[in-house]
Amino acid sequence: MTTGSWPVVPQPNPLIANRYRKGRSLGAGGFGEVFYAEDIKFNPPRPVAIKIVHTDLLVDPQVRDGISKEANVLAQFKHPNILRVLDFEVGQAGAFIVTELAEGGSLAQKLKPDPNQPPKPLPRKEVLFILERIALALDEAHSHNIVHRDIKPANILLDINGQPQLADFGFALTVTKSIALQTLTSVYGTPQYVAPEVWNDQAGKSSDIYALGVMLYEMITGYTPFLGNFDELKDKHLNGAIPTLKERYPRLRYPQALDAVIFRALAKKATQRYKKAIDLFQAFKAALEEPDPPVRAAVTQKVRASSAKTPAQPANPLQTQNIGPKQRQPARGTQIKLLLEKINDFEAAKSWAKVIEAGEQILALDKNHKIAIDKLGRAYFNNGLDQYRKKKWLEASKSFKEALNYDDSQAQTYKLLGICLFNLNDPGLTLYNLTRAIEKDPSDSESYYYRGKYLYNAWLKRHVKKELNEAIADFNAALQLAPGNFTLKAEIYFWLGRCYYNRNNAADLNKARNFFDLAISLAPNVATYYSWRGLTGSDVSALVDYSRAIEIEPNNHTFYVQRGNRFSAMGEFDRAIEDYTRVISLYDHSDSYLARGQAYQNSNKHALAINDFNRAIILDARDWRSFFSRGMSNFELGFYKLAINDFNQAGQLESNLPVNYFKVIGLSHLMNKDFKNALFNLEKACQLNPRDGELFYWRGKIQKELKNKDLARQDFDKAISLGYREATKEKRYLGWF
Structure with a gap:
């Protein structure tokens, strides 16, 4: 990422920053215009989106500095529902921001696919899905004190799998402070979604909650709560009563409790709104579980009259396919009784899929049938448990999510769902579900253990010290709750060792070694424990630990790499070469050849080194280190032109040299x-x-x-x-x- 001038090249369809080939326009707004582009640094070129900022915004140096700061922060996010910033460049002559390409369009396009037709409200499940993901993304950003200020459907992009991603994060807050943007349509963001306090330039996290509430209203009805011109919208946001969902969309059949959820999200006072976006989601989800309002009698009679004229079609597997004039359908109670008997048989056979099928049929007949709801919740849980034991994380997670739709009181369901999502690398929902499990059962050591692992991995990505300390606290809590489970206890000691090792000071390094010792004392045949303890010891003790790890797992190339690296650090390059040769036999990868090549290089065996670097380049021609290392050997051999060619190639592949x-x-x-x-x-x-x-x-x-x-x-x-x-x-x- 760079900050400086951006020269304009007078040629047709030029490369931007000598890297991005601009394509068709994807849309424009007050901040800039977005184009499809290809990043030619990759082979084949990688599709990206590039937003070219309007040049009139860049006159103000505060705007340029603000965009740079925001882009630097946002580039560090790796949340699955925040559109990731990949690159940017800012200067007075021009600026651009490169993000991942969301190929599924925007939520705005989904709500109104045809500009000439009325908008289309979304189904309940889709609203629930989008709201949950965006709420998690927003809370993640708020935890880093970043305010979006322009939450709206146009800024919710969808990837090719339909996953929503929050875009244009943070830039609105920067550019709206510029005098260049003091216009009626952009000074406060997008007027339909602006909270009352924002009109007085007092935007905060709660302003984003308000805008999210407006967007929820729009997903349900197809329209924002307030309509009109700029002045009318301002007055309604500041003083107007919020129309109920029915008032905006008369044909709507949603639980009436949902109005209260919307009213709180759109409260005039920021202190009266939900504190977190996920709280809004939870309230919305709870409101959906309320019964729908009854259909009006006139409508019911009309439906009955219509159905009396048309023979009914079988809607249930228990109904016969060819009903003669003398045949009658079983009464609804009889159908339910027969289905319950089948469910009991299916439960005895542990045929959970069949239990689910029969349970859904009962709910089609009586959506409030308590026994069916209870059995469905247990069937989905047990089905998930079967998949969990097979380590089919995705299938298991789907079943556990369905189980929570029927019974969200069980800590075990939240815990197992959290563990599945942890293994699926879903960071936002992992933390939420494990925290819910702990809230419901604070005595379960596994919930603390897995949340500690999640926090440790989050620290690895962001290096926020707080997350590492929270991981240590969770592992300590898990340790106190697992006195008799030696396998889990050994794992907790191991992860505590990793946490203290990464604190990177002498005192904590000793603590880390002590924890690795404790883990090994409880589980002396786990190779990884020796591998990590080797990082904390002297050369001699480290070699002993790596050798023990190799003895336990002789086909794990990682342990040979670690021992080879230690031999190299000790200057014993011949022994390092032996280990790297073994690595190559197990793991034919560019890194393996690069490591052995560098050991040959340090032994002044440059011809052998160049052979390994050549092989590394064949396996991965994008790794600058292989070109640089080959250049070093060519330099030592006096082949200066070859060395310069290699160094130039390395420079093209890596900017941070x-x-x-x-x-x-x-x-x-x-x-x-x-x-x-x-x-x-x-x-x-x-x-x-x-x-x-x-x-x-x-x-x-x-x-x-x-x-x-x-x-x-x-x-x-x-x-x-x-x-x-x-x-x-x-x-x-x-x-x-």
């Missing part, structure tokens, strides 16, 4: 008598590491070749001041002493 890259490519140009490029790269190296005397020494050598004696002398003086005594000889040779 180490100081040593600029040093060696500069020296390669120096040896090739290309002093201009040599000076350019050494200057870059000196800027990146101004405390390395050797870099200034080499830059001085280049200045000497260019006959810039004063500049050369300054560099040699700097090198000497930094302790690089070799520069003294150069000064003597020039007769400066």
